[in-house]
Amino acid sequence: AKMSNSLKPYIAPSILSADFARLGEECERMLSLGAEWLHVDIMDGHFVYNLTIGAPIVKGLRDRLGHSAFLDCHLMVSNPTRWLHDLKDAGASQVTLHIETLTDAALAEQAKQNEQLISSPGIGPKTRAFKNALEVVNYIRNDLKLRAGIAVKPGTGLEDVEPLLDHIDMVLIMTVEPGFGGQSFMAHVMPKVERLRQLRPNLDIEVDGGLAPNTIDTAAKAGANCIVAGSAIFKAKDPGGVINQLRDSVKSHLKI
Numbered sequence: 001a002k003m004s005n006s007l008k009p010y011i012a013p014s015i016l017s018a019d020f021a022r023l024g025e026e027c028e029r030m031l032s033l034g035a036e037w038l039h040v041d042i043m044d045g046h047f048v049y050n051l052t053i054g055a056p057i058v059k060g061l062r063d064r065l066g067h068s069a070f071l072d073c074h075l076m077v078s079n080p081t082r083w084l085h086d087l088k089d090a091g092a093s094q095v096t097l098h099i100e101t102l103t104d105a106a107l108a109e110q111a112k113q114n115e116q117l118i119s120s121p122g123i124g125p126k127t128r129a130f131k132n133a134l135e136v137v138n139y140i141r142n143d144l145k146l147r148a149g150i151a152v153k154p155g156t157g158l159e160d161v162e163p164l165l166d167h168i169d170m171v172l173i174m175t176v177e178p179g180f181g182g183q184s185f186m187a188h189v190m191p192k193v194e195r196l197r198q199l200r201p202n203l204d205i206e207v208d209g210g211l212a213p214n215t216i217d218t219a220a221k222a223g224a225n226c227i228v229a230g231s232a233i234f235k236a237k238d239p240g241g242v243i244n245q246l247r248d249s250v251k252s253h254l255k256i
Contacts, residue, residue: 006202009250010226011243012037012072014208016052017230023057024064030233033240034247037070039208039228040092044077047101048179055083055090062091072096072228074151074208076178079110081136082117085126088144095140096149096172096206099160102133133160137167149206153178154189158196165200170226175219176209185210190222197223216246220253 013035018026027038040058045051058071073092077083080097087095100106111129118127130136133150140148149170150161154177161171173192176183186209196205206226207219216227227246236242250256 007204007225007254007256008036009247009254009256010036010070010204010206011246011250012039012206012226012228013233013239013243014039014041014228014230016041017234024061026234027061027065027069030239030243031065031069033243035233035243037072037093037226038065039230040071040073042073042075042077042083042087043179044079046078047098048076050179055086058087058092059090070094072149072206072226074149074172074228075101076151077101078106079113081107081110081130082114082127084140084144088146092146094147094149094169096151096170097136098151098153098178099133100153100156102136102150103160104132107132107136133164134167137164141167141169149204151178151208152192154186158192162199165196165203170204170206171196172206172208172226172228173224174209175207175211175215178209183210185212185215185218187215187218190218193219193222193224211246213242213245216249217253220249223254225250225254225256 013030043050043052070093072094074096080101107130114127137148140146147169151172153174175186204226205224207224208228211227211229212232233239233242
């Protein structure tokens with residue numbers, strides 16, 4: 001893979017694996033151990049089976065952790081456009097939307113749903129209609145002034161992602177089916193990471209699912225520089241050691 005000097009390693013502990021009763025402390029601990037990002041799994045019980053975290057928790061974390069913490073918000077929701085404004089207000093740093101939810105047809109359906117919300121008190125100006133994925137990512141970057149990511153499920157190709165590459169900050173290649181923690185890493189999706197790295201030497205490429213000391217080399221070798229890890233970090237005896245191990249692998253394979 002072609003490498004570039006502007007790439008940096010970002011290790012993003014997935015707070016879905018944290019102790020939710022002590023979430024603030026757990027996040028502070030991860031940052032103090034050197035984690036560059038915190039990965040926030042937002043699930044709606046529709047796009048994926050689980051119901052997890054929403055904007056109020058993002059706001060709580062932002063208030064507690066201060067302005068420098070990077071909150072990497074992954075929207076596994078069937079109507080992502082509905083939540084963009086709320087997440088901006090809550091203090092998200094980056095929002096990553098699934099390409100599967102950004103087809104023209106999906107966006108038309110979201111616009112219809114969101115139109116009903118517009119008449120609700122207090123919601124009005126927070127939603128708007130989008131015709132296509134490019135409009136959405138431009139809105140995230142130019143209007144909301146957030147970093148924009150696009151996520152891809154294991155079974156989804158890159159056809160709809162490639163035209164967006166010059167308009168986004170990151171691509172997230174899911175290395176498990178989204179929705180549940182604790183699944184095994186899917187090495188068979190690595191060609192997607194390799195292709196993206198070949199196309200864009202400077203693009204942030206994130207992997208999420210089953211990343212651990214025994215799978216990191218495969219992902220880093222393919223070209224991933226943003227590493228989401230949940231149980232591998234939070235359940236480790238030495239979480240700081242695992243964070244360093246993941247980072248060292250990225251640095252050595254990407255020569256950064």
